[in-house]
Amino acid sequence: MTTGTRLGRAPAHLLVPALLGLVFLLVPLAALVARTPFRGLPQRLTDPVVLDALWLSLWTATAAMAISLVVGLPLAWVLARVDFPGRSVVRVAVTVPLVLPPVVAGVALLSAFGRSGVIGAPLRDLGISIPYTSTAVVLAHVFVALPFFVVSVEGALRATSREYDEVAAALGAGRGRTFFRVTVPMALPGIVAGLVLGWARSLGEFGATITFAGNFPGITQTMPLAVYEALSTDPEAALTLSFIMLVASVLVLALLRERWFGEIAR
Amino acid sequence: MSPALNRRQPGSPAVALLAALALTVTACGGADDGGEGDERRLTVMAAASLTESFTELADRFEAEHEGVEVVTSFDSSATLATQVASGAPADVVATADRRTMQMMADADALAEEPVVFARNVLTLAVPADNPADIKGLADLQGSEFVVCAPAVPCGALATEALRGAGVTTRPRSLEVDVKAVLTKVLLGEADAGLVYASDVVAAGDRVLAVPSPELTEAATDYPVAVTADSGEPDLAQEFVDLLRSDEGRRVLDEAGFSSGEGEDQP
Amino acid sequence: MTAFLDAHVVVRRPEFDLDARLTAEPGDVVAVIGPNGAGKSTLVRALAGLVPLDAGHVTVGGETWDDGAGRALDVRERRTGMVFQRQLLFPHLTALDNVAFGPRSRGVRRSEARRLAQGWLDRLGVGDLAGRRPAHISGGQAQRVSIARALATDPRLLLLDEPLAALDVGVAMALRVELARHLPGVHGVSVLVTHDALDTLTVANRVVVLDQGRVAQVGTPHEVAQEPQTEHVARLMGLNVLRGRSSGTVVRLADGTDLVTATEADGEVNACFGPQAVSLTHEEPVGSARNHFRGTIRSVVPHGSAVRVHLDNPAGLIADVTPASAAALDLVPGRRVWAAVKATEVTVYAVRDLTR
Structure with a gap:
């Protein structure tokens, strides 16, 4: 706002497309809300199947982000800071799941972790079975959301200059201390953005989850799966469920924004 | 079998919204192809399980009717x-259960009472190598199997059959x-699944049907009707x-359907 | 006996080779000057361990930091402090935590590190900014914090890469005074890369002139200012230096023109004179003992109370005139004028061979 007044009015050739974009995003959401039969809302909100699905969605998406943070942050760091042969190939490989249709991602996960999969078969011999479990839901989420996180964080790491790493080293900080005390805090806005992006992607995940984890209430039925199931039998219920999911995710993001972005924006 | 779960008004705005969405997606393959003026066109909308048989029947119908495109x-x-129900330009509509057909009747979208032309019997399907050695429905006890959700017709049938x-x-x-159930069996991610007879035929030799006498009554009826808005009611009829002729029966039999006549239920 | 800092830095780059020797004792402040691309920053980065040596060596206080054959102490194991033109303060830490970062990294306990940091901030006059983040302090204050940060690790080698270049004149002057006060107190050697003659004269006690990757001159600031060996240093010191071959009192310059001087000399010499010794006229000057050149004005800029005029002949000649005469002569870029220098104003000294 302050820059707006100092630099003059925003030009129309930027404002018009910006408004178009905003309207395009908001109109379907507003329409969804407008069509939501609120009569059914109290009943749905007390339906244990819906609550299970909502809870499952929230915790699996969060768990997926925790895993993404643990493996994705170092991966992004390696891509951004370490020169090694084939780095561009690795970078492309990381982004492949972004273009993969989610159902195909689910089949890929089954090929790896399924009963006869490369990892799934030996695991099964040990008595561990991943498909049809909440673990499978988390893995599906990680698979589709990790690329978002890594791309976002790598961008943030590249934007923060390597010189700061050099300063920290000259001050005697080891690589670990430099990573946790300098690199990560400086890239924090990007890391948080990556987490939010990945979390939102997880929350909406459908294809990979239903293919890899199946659909069972309380165990693998996330909100999108519940919505889809309702859609084929009871579209009004589907709308109500979508509305609940929308509100829940907006609430969480708004809370995060207060807590995190407020801090980081300074 | 009492599909009384349906509390929805088919003509509600929510349904119209979803229908509009679905229409835009299917419109590209729909009736607006232009075409020569003297060619008559018959639009048949049918349940996905009828894909193979109706495609063949459409070819035969075109062969028998000069200048008609199906x-x-x-x-x-x-x-x-x-x-x-929201006015899609169809002449003939065939569904995989009575309930959905009733929705259209309730919306005054049909020209006549629907008639049942085929039955699809629930079938116990196993992967070709039958890893869990399933010999009948009772063998499902303790095995890893998948079925449809109770809210969809194949799931309602399956729930009842399993209880029995x-x-x-x-x-x-x-x-x-039901396709998702078949996929799990095809990929070997389930010891068995309950699908329709037509699905086992469509899957070829990668899936085996295990004879299960208990399932003969677990079937869904396929009703067909001419729509109220049909521009070609005679062709539609x-x-x-054709569906109810010997020729039609043969094609449907090959696709795994059984006869629908004389087994009408209220 | 080897010096406290004994460095022979050889770094080969596609653009140029750096091959520079540097020795100094504790308390020395060595100014490194030279034109852009001379290798100043590379020298500093090599001393810090950010750039590996291709040959040569770096020893500090008898400890080998780099033997030029691939065995080198890691950056973090060298006791160096670094100060950059862009302060590179960690934006997410307060001034205090920035300064405490080094001691903390070297194992000092938190409370002790903070006490130490506050002490250094106080000494550099920014103690009251301890709780502020870098975004909320001015450039000059940030540079003080960054100097405090470098000093807080008690470095054996303090490397300052143009620390004042980005600051306003007044701010830079105040900070220059601080540097002059604190650097000789460092328990090691300070190396100050600079573009500013004032830094060299006021802060440093030794000067190393780099030119195209080689050391062109070493000496005290006074020596270098009196007898600059390169045109760059002469310009830096505000002097004109023309190189030529002297025979008696006539120096034949590279372009063939003769410069008459009052000093007898033979061989390769530098002929040096101040800009105020150059007078400018429209008409060709007359008089036997005068040197005169016809040139085109390249630029006219205020310089203190005078106006400094740059001419293209002889290349890079500078002349200081009063604002009144600048206006009277209508000195504007592109105008052709005559420049005259009295023979008695020209200092002549032999070109020294530093290749040894």
Whole structure:
């Protein structure tokens, strides 16, 4: 706002497309809300199947982000800071799941972790079975959301200059201390953005989850799966469920924004 | 079998919204292809399980009717119902259960009482190598099997059949449609699945049907009707007659369907 | 006996080779000057360990930091402090935590590190900014914090890469005074890369002139200012230096023109004179003992109370005139004028061979 007044009015050739974009995003959401039969809302909100699905969605998406943070942050760091042969190939490989249709991602996960999969078969011999479990839901989420996180964080790491790493080293900080005390805090806005992006992607995940984890209430039925199931039998219920999911995710993001972005924006 | 779960008004705005969405997606393959003026066009919308048999029947119909083009559109019965109920340009509509057909009747979208032209019997399907050595419905006890969600017709049938056979083991997944059940069996991610006879035929030799006498009554009826808005009611009726002819029966038999006549239920 | 800092830095780059020797004792402040691309920053980065040596060596206080054959102490194991033109303060830490970062990294306990940091901030006059983040302090204050940060690790080698270049004149002057006060107190050697003659004269006690990757001159600031060996240093010191071959009192310059001087000399010499010794006229000057050149004005800029005029002949000649005469002569870029220098104003000294 302050820059707006100092630099003059925003030009129309930027404002018009910006408004178009905003309207395009908001109109379907507003329409969804407008069509939501609120009569059914109290009943749905007390339906244990819906609550299970909502809870499952929230915790699996969060768990997926925790895993993404643990493996994705170092991966992004390696891509951004370490020169090694084939780095561009690795970078492309990381982004492949972004273009993969989610159902195909689910089949890929089954090929790896399924009963006869490369990892799934030996695991099964040990008595561990991943498909049809909440673990499978988390893995599906990680698979589709990790690329978002890594791309976002790598961008943030590249934007923060390597010189700061050099300063920290000259001050005697080891690589670990430099990573946790300098690199990560400086890239924090990007890391948080990556987490939010990945979390939102997880929350909406459908294809990979239903293919890899199946659909069972309380165990693998996330909100999108519940919505889809309702859609084929009871579209009004589907709308109500979508509305609940929308509100829940907006609430969480708004809370995060207060807590995190407020801090980081300074 | 009492599908009384349906509390929805088919003409509600929500349904119209979804239907409009579905229409835009299917419109590209739909009736607006232009075409020569003297060519007559018959649009048949049918349940996805009818894809192979109706495609062949459409070819035969075209061969028998000079200058007639049959346009087919396949989707889930629920989607078809919402589309036709909101005025999709169909002449003939065939669904995989009575409930969805009733939705269209309630919306005054049909020209006549629907007639049942085929039955699809629930079938116990196993992967070709039958890893869990399933020999009948009772063997599902303790095995890893998948079925449809109870809310969709194949799931309602399956739930009842499992109860009848005394199977108390929880299915690993309640898939949202029958194709998803078949996929799990095809990929070897389930010891068995309950699908329709037509699905086993369509899957070829990668899936085996295990004879299960308990399932003969677990079937869904396929009703067909001419729509109220049909521009070609006579041609439409001829197509319905083809379905009920010996020729039509043969094609449907090959696709795994059984006879629908004389087994009408209220 | 080897010096406390004994460095022979050889770094080969596609653009140029750096091959520079540097020795100094504790308390020395060595100014490194030279034109852009001379290798100043590379020298500093090599001393810090950010750039590996291709040959040569770096020893500090008898400890080998780099033997030029691939065995080198890691950056973090060298006791160096670094100060950059862009302060590179960690934006997410307060001034205090920035300064405490080094001691903390070297194992000092938190409370002790903070006490130490506050002490250094106080000494550099920014103690009251301890709780502020870098975004909320001015450039000059940030540079003080960054100097405090470098000093807080008690470095054996303090490397300052143009620390004042980005600051306003007044701010830079105040900070220059601080540097002059604190650097000789460092328990090691300070190396100050600079573009500013004032830094060299006021802060440093030794000067190393780099030119195209080689050391062109070493000496005290006074020596270098009196007898600059390169045109760059002469310009830096505000002097004109023309190189030529002297025979008696006539120096034949590279372009063939003769410069008459009052000093007898033979061989390769530098002929040096101040800009105020150059007078400018429109008409060709007359008089036997005068040197005169016809040139085109390249630029006219205020310089203190005078106006400094740059000419293209002889290349890079500078002349200081009063504002009044600049206006009277209508000195504007592009105008052709005559420049005259009295023979008695020209200092002549032999070109020294530093290749040894």
